[in-house]
Amino acid sequence: MFGIYLKRELSRRKKAALVIAMGLALGIALVITVNSVSAGMQQAQDKVLKSLYGLGTDMTVTKAQAAPSGSSSGRPKFNFDAKSSGSKKQSSDRVMTQGGQTLKSSLVTEVSAQKGVASAVGSLSLNVVKVDGSFTQGKAKSSASNAQGGPGGQGGSTGMPQVQGGGASFDVNSYSVAGVDVGHQDLGPLATSKITTGKTFTSAQTSAKVAVLSTSYAKENKYKVGSTLKISGTAYKVIGIATPDSSESTTDVYVPLKQAQTLGDAKNKVTTIYVKATDSKQISAVKTTIQKNIAGTTVTTSADLADTVSGSLSTASNLATNVGKWLSIAVLVAAFLVAALLTSSAVSRRVREFGTLKALGWPSRKVTRQVVGESVVNGLLGGALGIALGLAAAYTVTAISPKLTAELGSTGGSGGPGGMGGPGGPAASAAKNTVDIALSAPVSVTTIALAVGLAVAGGLIAGAMGGWRASRMRPADALRSVS
Known part of the structure; x- marks a missing residue:
């Protein structure tokens, strides 16, 4: 009886039911869209952070750069021999550690032993400034003058010699080098890249003079697998080319950690310790x-690095989180109120119907149940329409894939000597690094479940208001409505 009557009443009031359903649908669709875009923002931010942190890395341990002493400016110096009589090709490399002060390698073991730490790996970051070119020494020529001088008017005087020609032409190239613990490559600077050509390091190459280059650096300098790369006079054989999994990596060259320590004159030193926690929910406790x-x-x-992300990604994320969230709540509340008012208004126009039903013996609870049942169906219909609209909006955002820019700032440490080095840890890679990310809008099962819950809640709220009004009607009201 309840089902038959419910179906008949909804069929009679299709327009009113559709208006109520559409009001709820718009609110639910906006909630789905905002939630999916926010999820897309989070994914975009995770891509940016993974490119800096390394797969599986939860935190890094570094030490802030100390201020240079008064007797040393810390600026790089290059010494060349310019006494050659002709032009001569000259080259000089300056290798400096970057990413803050160095830490003892033994600290890696100490960090690994801390409660909540699953594993820890050390890495040494270097900055290499290469200057090469040639000097051409000028030639001194004297100019004679016929000025009179000396007794008897004999002899002339020779003018001051003048240097003619000569000069110098030098090229300055700066690139970054990361020392990799070849025995634990699943954590650290190389973990975010995939070897696309050649091969990666083996555990036996702890002290080998081999190198893996980033795709962009190899292409720019025309290196390939088998080529030889010279760093500060030491030749390294290129064994692999690595492509970052997400965004462009700021590291150009990867070498075994011991080789990096030799190049940087930092024996048994590291600049960054990459840490993986046993439980991702306990990262804050492990940090403490x-x-x-x-x-x-x-x-x-x-989380610390996420606070440094700026640019259009940060702006859009703030809009989605703050403005979008409150706008969704406002629209949803308005939709619920409109649905409740329309339902209450519809009940007012059914005075004769409900009064007659009560006269036939229907108790108030049965009348209320009838109104609530109709409202819940309207809510579910609105939920279905809202989910369809929300999915369409999310699909449109994903199809368009608007480009967002993430500019990453540093979180700790000061710049290296002479301003050549960056801040500590992954923040060093992040300093003034701009990454372009394509935005997507994934819709999760949780979001769909939230939409269904909102639809049912909207129907119940509207039904509660309409049912309360219907339950107060008396059989005499039906008689008064008869003209």
Whole structure:
């Protein structure tokens, strides 16, 4: 009886039911769109952070760069021999550690032993400034003058010699080098890249003079697998070309950690310790533990780096999180109120119907159940329409894939000597690094479940108001409505 009557009443009031359903649908569609775009923002931010942090990395341990002493400016110096009589090709490399002060390699083991740490790997970041070119020494020529001089008017005087010709032409090239723990490559600077040509390091190449180059650096300098790369006079054989999994990596050359320590004159030193926690939910607690037990270090988590992301990605994320969220709530509340008012208004126009039903013996609870049932169906219909609209909006955003820019700032440490080095840890890679990300809008099962819940809630709210009004009607009201 309830089902038959419900179906008949909804069929009679199709327009009213559709208006109520569309009001709820718009609110639900906006909620789905905002949630899916926010999820897309989070994914975009994760891509940016993964490109800096390394797959599986939860935090890094570094030490802030110390201020240079008064006797040393810390600027790079290059010494050349310019005494040659002719032109001569000359080259000089300056290798400096970057990413803050160096840490003892033994700290890697100490960090690994902390509670909540699954594994830890050390890395050494270097900056190489290569200057090469040639000097051409000028020639001194004297100019004679016929000025009179000396007794008897004999002899002339020779003018001051003048240097003619000569000069110098030099090219300056700067690139970054990362020392990789070849025994633990699943964590660290190379973990975010995939070897596309050649091969990666083996555990036996701890001290080998081999190198893996980034795709962009190899292409720019025309290196390929088998080529020889010279760093500060040491020749390294290129064994692989690596392509970053997400965004462009800021590291150009990867060498075994011991080789990097030799190049940087930093034996048994590292600049960054990459840490993986046993439980991703306990990252904050692990950070506190490391800072407490290992003094003088800076622990940076992905959450810390996320706060440094700026550019259009950050702006869009703030809009989606703040404006979008409150706009969704406002529209949803308005939709619920409109649905409730329309349902209440519809009940007012059914005075004769409900009064007659009560006169025939229907109790108030049965009348209320009838109104609530109709409202819930309207809510579910609105939910279905809202999900369809929300999915269409999310699909449109994904299809268009608007480009967002993420500019990454540093979170700790000061610049290296002479301004050549960057801040510590992954933040060093992040400093003034701009990444373009294509925005998508994924819709999760949780979002769909939220939409269904909102549809049912909207129907119940509207039904509760309409049912309360219907339950107050008396059989005499039906008689008064008869003209």
